Amino acid sequence: MSIPRDSQQLVSVVTPVYNGADYIAECIESVLGQTYENWEYVVVDNCSTDGTLEIARDYEARDSRIRVESPGVFVDLVESGNRSLREISPESRYTKVLHADDWLFPECLERMVEVAERNPTVGVVSAYRLEETGVVTLTGLSPSTTVLSGREICRSTLLGEPYPHLFGSPTSLLIRSDLVRARDPFYDRDYNVGNEYPFTEDLAACCEVLRKSDLGFVHQVLTFTRRDGRSPFSKFSRLGANVPEHLNLLLKYGPVYLTKAEYQRRVAVLLALYGFSVLTRLPRLAKPELRAYHGPAARRILRSVEARDVLEGVRLQLGRMRKRRSLRARRA
Numbered sequence: 170m171s172i173p174r175d176s177q178q179l180v181s182v183v184t185p186v187y188n189g190a191d192y193i194a195e196c197i198e199s200v201l202g203q204t205y206e207n208w209e210y211v212v213v214d215n216c217s218t219d220g221t222l223e224i225a226r227d228y229e230a231r232d233s234r235i236r237v238e239s240p241g242v243f244v245d246l247v248e249s250g251n252r253s254l255r256e257i258s259p260e261s262r263y264t265k266v267l268h269a270d271d272w273l274f275p276e277c278l279e280r281m282v283e284v285a286e287r288n289p290t291v292g293v294v295s296a297y298r299l300e301e302t303g304v305v306t307l308t309g310l311s312p313s314t315t316v317l318s319g320r321e322i323c324r325s326t327l328l329g330e331p332y333p334h335l336f337g338s339p340t341s342l343l344i345r346s347d348l349v350r351a352r353d354p355f356y357d358r359d360y361n362v363g364n365e366y367p368f369t370e371d372l373a374a375c376c377e378v379l380r381k382s383d384l385g386f387v388h389q390v391l392t393f394t395r396r397d398g399r400s401p402f403s404k405f406s407r408l409g410a411n412v413p414e415h416l417n418l419l420l421k422y423g424p425v426y427l428t429k430a431e432y433q434r435r436v437a438v439l440l441a442l443y444g445f446s447v448l449t450r451l452p453r454l455a456k457p458e459l460r461a462y463h464g465p466a467a468r469r470i471l472r473s474v475e476a477r478d479v480l481e482g483v484r485l486q487l488g489r490m491r492k493r494r495s496l497r498a499r500r501a
């Protein structure tokens with residue numbers, strides 16, 4: 170292997186889990202199958218009732234690198250993630266969150282650690298991922314690019330260009346452990362629409378840690394992400410949460426990473442997109458699940474947005490559109 174065993178930095182792999190009996194064995198087996206050997210694996214059970222804890226305990230008895238924690242107190246999704254990250258070893262150099270219904274390809278840890286070790290400024294490492302049967306996201310970055318400045322990628326995430334979305338879910342990322350330890354709680358829910366809908370708390374965490382570090386990228390499929398109807402992503406899509414959640418992200422981090430004009434223009438664009446999205450969903454908004462999400466979402470957004478920023482953003486966006494039409498006309 171590329172990194173000799175005696176030179177390998179310790180990686181903490183962490184899985185918060187609640188009722189994951191259907192997939193937890195596959196998840197654990199993928200860690201056991203890593204080509205990289207110097208890891209600890211912490212499974213933190215959130216009061217499962219389906220046999221998850223017993224399955225995890227069985228693996229713990231077989232391999233001393235596996236540790237199972239069962240605090241005995243049920244907490245919500247975000248706090249479950251935070252509680253799990255508090256369990257990482259003080260000696261670990263890197264942290265890898267692995268969702269209980271996902272798994273890692275054998276070279277995942279090795280390839281991600283290689284990029285981080287070669288580039289000391291890198292605090293977060295991402296890679297291509299398999300989503301069920303296809304590699305459909307986290308693609309589009311030039312193969313010659315393996316490191317992007319933290320500021321550059323966060324700007325691109327907020328503006329929607331020029332780079333593709335490269336963060337994915339926590340399963341897709343390796344994070345330097347000192348950056349994890351420096352934040353407690355690591356996942357901050359303060360900017361979210363409501364406690365039941367913490368969809369982009371992981372993106373917010375990336376925006377925080379990349380203030381002082383860079384993003385590394387491995388051009389190889391290294392993780393598997395499940396997309397069945399029970400997954401948080403499925404709920405995210407079902408609710409139509411993409412635009413309002415990214416608007417919340419923009420409201421918090423736009424002033425950090427963007428110029429005033431960029432922020433105003435992007436706020437106006439996302440508000441227009443959200444308004445259109447709500448209009449197209451009007452017949453479905455009678456459903457309690459959608460009302461429970463979009464009611465608080467709209468109220469929070471309206472409280473957070475300044476009318477003068479929206480008006481100036483509309484003016485800037487219209488000017489940008491006119492300029493682009495003019496350039497296209499000249500080329501024609």
